[in-house]
Amino acid sequence: MVPNVSMAVDVRTLAGEQENPDSSGSAHCRRVAALAMELSRAAGFPPSTAGLLRLCNLVDQQFESQQFEYKDADSILEEIRSFAPFEGFDAALVEHIRGLRCRLPEQIRRGEGLPVEAATARQIFGALGQEREYEVQELASVAVKDPVVAASLIRVANSSLYSPASRFSGAGPAIAYIGTVEARKVMLAAVLRPLFTSAGLMRLWNHSVSAAQFCSALAEKTERVAAEEGLMLGLIHDFGALAVQFAPRESRDAYTRLVERGCPVTYVERLIFGCDHGEIGAEILSNWNFSDRMIEAVRFHHQPERSEGPLTAFIYLVEFWSGLDEDLPSFRRVGECLCRAGLSLEALAQTGTKNSALKTLRSLS
Ligand SMILES: [Fe+2]
Ligand SMILES: [Fe+2]
Numbered sequence: 001m002v003p004n005v006s007m008a009v010d011v012r013t014l015a016g017e018q019e020n021p022d023s024s025g026s027a028h029c030r031r032v033a034a035l036a037m038e039l040s041r042a043a044g045f046p047p048s049t050a051g052l053l054r055l056c057n058l059v060d061q062q063f064e065s066q067q068f069e070y071k072d073a074d075s076i077l078e079e080i081r082s083f084a085p086f087e088g089f090d091a092a093l094v095e096h097i098r099g100l101r102c103r104l105p106e107q108i109r110r111g112e113g114l115p116v117e118a119a120t121a122r123q124i125f126g127a128l129g130q131e132r133e134y135e136v137q138e139l140a141s142v143a144v145k146d147p148v149v150a151a152s153l154i155r156v157a158n159s160s161l162y163s164p165a166s167r168f169s170g171a172g173p174a175i176a177y178i179g180t181v182e183a184r185k186v187m188l189a190a191v192l193r194p195l196f197t198s199a200g201l202m203r204l205w206n207h208s209v210s211a212a213q214f215c216s217a218l219a220e221k222t223e224r225v226a227a228e229e230g231l232m233l234g235l236i237h238d239f240g241a242l243a244v245q246f247a248p249r250e251s252r253d254a255y256t257r258l259v260e261r262g263c264p265v266t267y268v269e270r271l272i273f274g275c276d277h278g279e280i281g282a283e284i285l286s287n288w289n290f291s292d293r294m295i296e297a298v299r300f301h302h303q304p305e306r307s308e309g310p311l312t313a314f315i316y317l318v319e320f321w322s323g324l325d326e327d328l329p330s331f332r333r334v335g336e337c338l339c340r341a342g343l344s345l346e347a348l349a350q351t352g353t354k355n356s357a358l359k360t361l362r363s364l365s
Contacts, residue, residue, distance in 0.1 A: 024329070027262065028064070032056045034261030035097075038254060042096040051089035058083060059097065063267055067330040070306055073101075073270045100272050102251040104280065108243045111284035117194040120146050122288050124191045125236075129290070131228045134180045140172035143187060152190035152361055153183060161360045182357035185212070188235055189361055199245045207324060208235050209362045215318045217351050222342045224310050233294060237301055237315050238326075240281025241265070247272070266302045266327040276327075278302050302327045304337050313340035317348060 033047070035056035040047035047053075062076045071079075077094055084091035107113040111122070127142045128134070143150045150171040157174035158167045168174040175183040189209050196205035212234030219230030244255060251272050258268045266276040273280065282299030290298075297311035304316040316337045319326055338345060 030262035031060050034258050034263050039096050054087050055089045055093050073274050102247055104243055108246045109283045110287045115198045121191045136176045139175050139183050143171040149187050149190045152186055156186050156357050156360050159360045185358045186361050199242050211318045213358055233315050240277035243280045264327050276302050313337035
C-alpha cells in the first residue's frame with residue numbers, strides 16, 4: 001500500500017520554524033523530520049508523505065519513552081510494525097528503518113581493530129589504572145615508553161601553571177616537579193589524545209578531559225566515589241564513540257545526516273548499531289580488563305536506570321552538565337541520578353574545577 005499522499009504534512013514545517021526552536025516540541029519535530037528525510041531516501045516517497053511521518057512520529061515517541069521502560073531498537077520496531085493497520089502506514093516501511101542497521105565488525109567491539117595508539121593506551125591504562133599511590137620512578141618508566149606521554153608531561157611541567165625556574169627536558173624530573181597525582185592524570189589523558197585525533201574526534205577528547213575534571217570534582221564533593229575513579233571514568237566514558245568510524249561508509253553518512261538534523265548521537269547509534277556508544281565502549285573495556293564497576297558505569301551512562309551503581313549516576317550527570325546533548329533530555333533521569341549521587345541541582349551547578357595539570361594539558365593542545 002502506498003501511503004496516503006493527500007494527507008501529507010509539510011515536513012519542513014514540522015522540522016522547523018516553530019515559535020521556540022529550543023522547546024521539546026520543536027526538538028521532537030526536528031527528529032521526526034530528520035527520520036522522515038532519511039527514510040524517504042530509502043523508500044522513494046517524499047519525506048512529507050503522511051504515512052511516513054506517522055511512522056517516524058511513532059519511532060520518536062518510543063525512543064522518548066525508553067527512559068521509563070527500556071526496549072531495544074528491534075523490539076521497538078517490531079511493536080511499531082504491529083501498529084500499522086491502526087496508524088495508517090504501510091508496515092513494509094518499517095523495513096526501511098531496519099535497513100539503516102549495520103553491525104560493527106567484531107574485532108572493533110573487542111577493541112582490537114582500533115588505531116595502533118590503542119595498544120599503547122591499553123598498556124598505560126593497564127599500568128596506571130589502579131586506585132593507589134604511584135612512585136615517581138614507576139611513572140617515569142611508563143612515560144619513557146611513549147614519546148607523546150613524555151612530551152605532555154614536560155609541556156605541563158614547563159607551563160605557566162608551574163613556572164619552573166629552569167625548563168625540564170626529561171619525563172622523570174617533570175613528574176617529580178608536578179607530583180605523581182597530577183602526573184598520572186596527564187599521562188592517562190595524553191595517551192588517549194592520539195586515538196581521538198586520528199579519528200577526527202578532537203572535540204570528544206576535549207569533552208573527555210573536561211568530563212574527567214568535573215567527575216573527579218563531583219566525587220570529591222560527595223565522597224561517594226573515589227576522585228581517582230571519577231577521573232578515570234570521565235576520560236574513558238565515551239570511548240565507544242571511536243568505533244563509529246569503522247562502520248561502513250553508507251551507515252556513517254546516514255549517522256552524520258541524522259545527527260546534523262537534530263537527532264542525539266545515542267538515538268542514532270541505537271537505530272543504526274542497535275546499541276549506544278556506552279554499550280560499545282563497555283565491550284571494548286571489558287576486553288581491556290577494566291573493573292566490572294567501571295564497565296557497568298560506561299555501559300549504562302546513557303541509560304542510568306539500568307544500573308544501581310553510583311558511578312553510573314555520576315557520569316550521567318556529567319554528560320547532562322556538559323551540554324553536548326548526547327541523548328534525549330530527561331528530567332526523570334537527572335532527578336534520580338542527583339538523588340543517587342547525593343547532590344542537589346544547585347550543588348551540581350556550583351561544582352567548579354580547579355586549575356589543574358589536566359586543564360593545562362588541554363589548553364596546550
Ligand atoms: Fe560524553
Ligand atoms: Fe556518552
